Amino acid sequence: MSDDTRRTRRNVLRTSAALAAVGGLAGCSQDESGARSTDGETEMNAENETDGTSGTDSGTPSETTTAAESSYSVAIEPMGEVTFESVPETWVANNGSWADMGIALGQEPPKGLWLPSRYHTHYYDEIPDVSVDKSNMATLSQQGSVGKEQFYELDGDVHIIDPNFLQNRFDGWDQTDVDEVSEQIGPFFGNSIFSTGYTWHSEYRYYSLMEAFEKLAAVFQETDRYEAFESVHEEFQNALAPVVPTRSERPSAAVVWGAGDQPETFYPYTIGPGTSFKHLRDLGVKDALAETDVKDFHTSRGAIDYETLLEVDPPALLLRGQETKTADEFRDTVVSYMQDHDVAGDLTAVQNGDVYQAGPLYQGPITNLVVTERLAATLYDHDGELFDRQRVSDVVNGDF
Incomplete structure (x- = not known):
């Protein structure tokens, strides 16, 4: 992909309601500054439970009226509507939950994860003709911190990471950094579904695994594949x-x-x-x-x-x-x-x-x-x- 094409895509892979909402939610104090690397995090929402929170956003993409005819948008909290002119080709993710969703949707693996060591790809040995090579996957966490320059190096079309996680979990991140990455590289689209232990997440909803999976399917325009996998899940x-x-x-x-x-x-x-x-x-x-x-x-x-x-x-x-x-x-x-x-x-x-x-x-x-x-x-x-x-x-x- 040429630099000109990349810049064109960057101009349209933006959030429409996104980061203003994030900024209002990210002012909570950091409650895990001393957390060990065990990092036992959980996600709210049992698969067959309602989460009792507000929000009626759907994983189904909707057409935008301000972008090209091929554009679409997907809503997820805390970003709101995220608009895409074309389907992202490269991506960076927070953890193995999202990475596994991407593989299930037929995508190439993310270019980087917070801790690739916790993305246990040997589970794919159980599935014929499915494997993931992590040897070139970047580790975002460097001595317990995540550097902004890493995002420039990876140059992902979309970041499947809750920006509030970056701002409240790691020192050195604030709203201006989130805005810069979104505008210069690619938008954020994520929710810290893995953890209910963070006080800053109490103000917006969580998603269950299958709900989040459906959201990501909409981003990659793989709704049919998601529905096929949903049938597998139900049969299981x-x-x-x-x-x-x-x-x-x-x-x-x-x-x-x-x-x-x-x-x-x-x-x-x-x-x-x-x-x-x-x-x-x-x-x-x-x-x-x-x-x-x-x-x-x-x-x-x-x-x-x-x-x-x-x-x-x-x-x-x-x-x-x-x-x-x-x-x-x-x-x-x-x-x-x-x-x-x-x-x-x-x-x-x-x-x-x-x-x-x-x-x-x-x-x-x-x-x-x-x-x-x-x-x-x-x-x-x-x-x-x-x-x-x-x-x-x-x-x-x-x-x-």
């Missing part, structure tokens, strides 16, 4: 329903972040609405921490140890921060270490062999299928596939 939910035991037969589970081969410190999570908990909600997992004195990581930013876990003594233990390991590697390192540990060895979950990988923080539509099925197999001893891998491949590759 129908197949999953009989696998989930009645509530009285389901074990309670404690969800904690515990990284490394020999974890000693854990960050606790109470199961709630949000993308990172979608698979747990869909499986009806009972929360062993919900009615204890253990505070959720989002609230406390605190950690617990084996002694605290032993006081709760959950029947099952689900560990995050272990997604790069295979099932055998997880068992031979983490589980083996706990079995030999003076305190952890007394945990009911450890003694009964009910310690499992909890699934990633960031889930898109493909990832969710894989990790939900995996946990159904380990937690409920289900044997067999719950979704059609070839059908997923067909949708991703445009054969629908």
